Amino acid sequence: MTCLKTRRQSASCEAPGEVFGSCLRGGIRSIFYTRLAAPYSVSFLKPPVEMFDRITPISRSQIVAEQILSKILEAKMTIGDKLAPEREIARSMDVSRNTLREAIAMLQVAGVLDVRRSSGIFIASLPEEKDVKQRLDDAGFGKYTDSQTAIDARIALEPGAAILASAVATPADWKRFDTLIKTMQFAVENRGVETYRKNDNDLHKAFVVSTRNETLISILLPLIETARQPLWNAIKQNIYNADVLRESYDEHRQIIDAMRSGEEYYIFRAFTRHLKNSKSR
Numbered sequence: 278m279t280c281l282k283t284r285r286q287s288a289s290c291e292a293p294g295e296v297f298g299s300c301l302r303g304g305i306r307s308i309f310y311t312r313l314a315a316p317y318s319v320s321f322l323k324p325p326v327e328m329f330d331r332i333t334p335i336s337r338s339q340i341v342a343e344q345i346l347s348k349i350l351e352a353k354m355t356i357g358d359k360l361a362p363e364r365e366i367a368r369s370m371d372v373s374r375n376t377l378r379e380a381i382a383m384l385q386v387a388g389v390l391d392v393r394r395s396s397g398i399f400i401a402s403l404p405e406e407k408d409v410k411q412r413l414d415d416a417g418f419g420k421y422t423d424s425q426t427a428i429d430a431r432i433a434l435e436p437g438a439a440i441l442a443s444a445v446a447t448p449a450d451w452k453r454f455d456t457l458i459k460t461m462q463f464a465v466e467n468r469g470v471e472t473y474r475k476n477d478n479d480l481h482k483a484f485v486v487s488t489r490n491e492t493l494i495s496i497l498l499p500l501i502e503t504a505r506q507p508l509w510n511a512i513k514q515n516i517y518n519a520d521v522l523r524e525s526y527d528e529h530r531q532i533i534d535a536m537r538s539g540e541e542y543y544i545f546r547a548f549t550r551h552l553k554n555s556k557s558r
Contacts, residue, residue, distance in 0.1 A: 338379035341372055345380060346389060346409055349400065360390070360398040375425065384409075394518060427503045428556045434497055435481070436548040442487045443536040443544055450487040454533055457483060461529060465522045473522055478502075480529060484536075521558055528554060 345366070360366065367377045381398060384390040387409050391401040442450070457480040464473035478501060485497045528551035535543040 337372070338376050338383060341370060341376055341380035342383040342387075344370065345384060346406060349389070350403070350406060354400050354403075356400050356402060358400045360400070362397065425556065427500050428552060431497070431500055432549060432552045432556070434493070434500075435484070435552060436545045438485050438488055438490075438493050438497060439532065439536055439548050440541050440544050441490065441493070442484050443539055445489060446487040446536075450483070453483050453487075454480065454536075458526075458529060458533055461526050465519075465526045468519055468522070470522065473525075477525065477529070524554070524558075525551075 345360075349360075361369075363374065363377060363381070367374050370377070372380075381390060381392060385392055385401075388402050388404065389400070389409055391399045393399065446454075457476050460476045461473055461480070463469075464476065481501045482498060485494055485501070488494070528547070531547045532544070532551060535547040538544075
């Protein structure tokens with residue numbers, strides 16, 4: 278700043294509105310360049326913040342989905358062709374596995390890809406690119422920007438709801454919890470992914486409803502129901518296998534056992550662990 282002031286005070290200073298100079302001070306070279314055509318100010322030249330859109334996680338997933346589609350079309354792949362493994366695609370595109378899974382699920386909902394557990398990812402159809410992009414726009418997570426947004430909100434709220442439920446649940450509520458967990462166990466033994474996921478969803482909602490707290494119910498039920506939206510459903514459907522079903526069932530069993538004990542710490546720990554595991558699966 279001292280250097281600039283000295284430069285402006287010197288006799289060789291350029292005309293007002295344009296300064297281009299340099300000075301040496303203590304061996305450090307400082308260069309100042311300002312070109313201001315009066316009467317405009319610096320604030321006038323700055324683009325308004327409103328012109329920029331926030332890049333959300335769902336935007337990244339859609340960009341990845343569109344790039345995958347472009348590569349499929351460029352490579353002239355045909356229906357039935359198999360894509361590279363998920364891990365290789367994620368590494369090649371330098372994106373996280375979660376982002377890639379959301380992108381693949383988008384293309385699955387759009388009808389482009391077919392994900393076969395334990396077999397891989399295959400081309401299901403090759404519609405016009407513009408039609409696919411419209412379907413991608415339609416295949417969102419509703420009011421939530423991505424699956425992680427909803428699960429983070431659930432991590433913050435559901436353990437507390439379970440603590441409240443353990444204190445106020447009626448015998449009828451406990452009977453419903455037990456019925457749902459038994460159905461989930463049956464689904465695990467028979468590898469019924471869809472049956473398991475439906476009863477998993479219903480159990481979480483039953484915990485919330487048993488609190489009789491209208492505020493919690495109004496907030497959490499829509500969040501939990503997000504797991505049934507087509508895009509998120511496709512993501513989870515792709516990754517659920519026998520091991521994941523067993524892990525998830527064991528976690529729900531631990532939650533119910535903790536709720537029966539009435540120990541708030543154990544309820545909070547069991548529920549938080551389950552939701553965080555669900556987020557990373």
